[in-house]
Each structure stands twice: as C-alpha cells, then as structure tokens.
C-alpha cells in the first residue's frame with residue numbers, strides 16, 4: 485500500500501489561500517490552512533512535486549513526529565527516540581532551529597541544543613559516530629515547532645528556501661521575495677493571455693515570475709533540494725518528474741510582459757536577473773518615469789511595488805506624487821486592472837481613489853496592502869470612486 489506522509493508548507497502571510505489552491509492542483513490530501521502556512525498529506529512523490537512546482541511555499545517540511553511535552557527533557561527524548569539514521573547519513577551536516585508559539589519553555593536556543601544532542605546520541609548508538617553541525621549551509625535542517633502543549637519535529641525537504649529559485653544575481657532597491665511576487669500575481673487574477681506591466685519594476689521580480697508562469701517553467705527547475713540527500717531519494721523518479729515538467733514548458737509567452745523603472749542602475753540588475761532566468765525573449769524593459777508610462781496594450785494587468793517612503797521626507801514626496809498616479813490611471817489606463825503593493829496604508833487617501841479591494845500581506849515583518857484599482861474602459865459610471 486502507498487505510504488502517506490504529513491507535510492507542512494510555510495508561506496508569506498496572506499498567501500495561504502493561494503498555496504492551498506496550488507496544493508489542491510497537485511492532488512494533496514487533508515489540506516488544512518493555518519496562519520502562515522498549509523498542512524497537507526500525500527505520498528513521498530507529492531513532496532518532490534510540491535518542491536518543484538509551488539510558486540508560493542517557502543519550504544516543504546516533512547512532519548516526523550508530534551507529541552505532547554512538559555519539559556525540555558521530554559523534547560530531548562523525542563529527538564533521541566527518532567530513527568534519524570534511517571532518514572539521512574551521519575556524514576550529512578545538520579542544523580536545528582526552533583519556533584515557539586505560547587510555549588512555556590524558557591529558551592528556544594536551549595531546546596535546539598537538546599534536540600541536537602538527541603539526534604547525535606541516536607546516531608552514536610546506531611553507528612558509533614555523530615553528524616556535524618553546520619549553521620551556514622547544512623545538508624539537513626531540523627525544525628522544531630513548540631505549541632503550548634505539543635512538540636513537532638519536522639525535517640526540511642527543501643534546503644535553501646523555495647523563494648531562492650536560482651535566478652537572482654542582482655538585487656535592486658528592496659527586491660520582493662520571489663514567492664511573494666508570484667502570490668501577488670495570482671491574487672491579481674492575471675493570466676498569461678493578458679498583457680502584463682510593472683512600471684516600477686526594480687530588479688524585475690514580478691516580470692521574471694510572470695514570464696515563468698506564462699512559459700510554464702516550474703520555479704524549482706534550476707535548483708537542488710535537501711531531499712536529494714535523503715535515504716528515500718529516488719533519483720529516477722525525480723528525473724521523471726523533471727522530464728514531465730520540462731515537456732510542459734513553452735518557448736514563448738502568449739502576451740506582452742513589460743517592465744519599466746526610472747533608474748538605469750536597477751534596470752541593469754533587472755536585465756541580469758531576467759537573463760539568468762532565461763526569460764530575456766519574453767520580457768521588454770524600458771527606462772521611464774511612471775508618469776510617462778503608456779499602456780503596452782489596450783487592456784491588461786498592472787502590478788507594482790512602489791517605494792513606500794520609510795523616511796518622513798520620502799513620505800511627503802510620495803504623497804505629492806500619488807494624485808498624479810491617479811490621473812495617469814484615469815487618463816491612460818482605462819481597461820487595465822492595477823495593483824499596488826505598499827506599506828503606505830494612506831496611499832488610497834492621497835490618490836483620492838477608493839481601492840476596490842485591499843488585501844493584507846506581509847513583506848517579511850512589514851505589514852502591507854495590495855490595493856486594487858480596476859480602471860473600467862468607457863464612461864465614468866463604473867470608474868473607481870473618489871476616496
């Protein structure tokens with residue numbers, strides 16, 4: 485009988501529903517959405533597919549064991565009683581990290597130390613040797629999750645987080661994480677048959693993610709994963725999954741994907757990233773002030789992440805620009821659905837345009853909104869109302 489495993493995929497907060505849909509499409513079972521991630525179950529090969537195809541998950545964690553605990557000693561025993569040597573070789577380096585929510589433990593560092601001791605004791609018993617710790621680039625990452633009453637041990641099957649697709653060679657001004665960008669594209673409802681435009685593209689994250697979606701390139705196509713070092717790794721099965729994914733790829737995007745930015749320096753970064761992703765034939769770049777932007781098609785989807793003005797003088801400058809952006813949208817972008825990701829929650833007030841939707845998202849620890857403005861073509865009747 486096919487063995488079923490439990491997994492948990494963390495993701496940027498606000499994108500859980502997007503991840504849920506991705507996992508449903510991969511035929512995951514027992515899907516359960518929580519704050520900051522999605523639990524799911526399925527065969528071992530589902531884990532390969534989730535790592536390769538999820539555009540939104542940050543990692544795919546394999547749930548090894550969950551038990552009630554009272555003290556650090558209980559947690560140590562749980563680690564010591566887990567058969568680690570059946571999962572990976574003693575030559576693999578390890579790193580233990582701990583997340584605690586309402587846990588009574590005094591120090592998460594101490595818990596990490598106890599779990600590391602438990603793993604090493606188990607290995608010594610089994611093979612007379614222990615794995616080394618590597619906090620920089622470990623082969624195996626063990627995640628300990630402590631709730632008020634339960635401890636769960638996870639093994640990270642991804643290794644480097646999944647937003648590291650392998651194409652980012654240059655960063656611009658505050659680049660977005662790739663999985664957050666991909667999730668926002670999904671929330672915008674953009675589909676590859678529609679034109680896409682990011683008029684403040686920075687290092688080009690939305691553009692590359694859009695091009696990869698349009699050309700059906702799996703986000704994990706060009707990287708390695710921790711599961712490739714696990715004992716249960718089946719190389720030929722993995723090769724089959726990669727071959728299948730490769731066969732889906734398209735050589736061109738069905739519609740225009742365009743980016744512009746006022747800064748020539750960030751455009752150099754964008755170009756380098758786009759080329760590293762192999763998407764240069766699918767993306768057009770221009771140096772342009774957003775106020776001079778012209779729609780590259782009659783209708784389409786505009787997604788951008790403007791500067792949000794961390795300093796007071798920047799905030800004031802932005803506040804003076806927002807009404808001009810609103811005028812630009814009304815005058816030139818009728819027929820376009822536009823989305824702005826910003827930490828400046830006052831943006832609609834200054835734009836004097838009422839957003840038709842506001843989605844709460846977190847860019848790392850920073851609380852943001854994705855503001856939606858649907859610029860209806862034709863008469864004034866359906867245009868966004870003044871804020």
Ligand SMILES: C[S@@+](CC[C@H](N)C(=O)[O-])C[C@H]1O[C@@H](n2cnc3c(N)ncnc32)[C@H](O)[C@@H]1O
Nearest residue numbers: 659660684686687689745746747773774789791
């Ligand atoms: C927060 S960054 C965008 C980061 C981008 N999403 C990425 O992932 O790299 C904001 C960008 O807006 C650009 N920008 C600022 N003012 C602009 C203007 N008036 N016209 C066009 N671009 C502008 C900046 O040069 C910067 O690259």
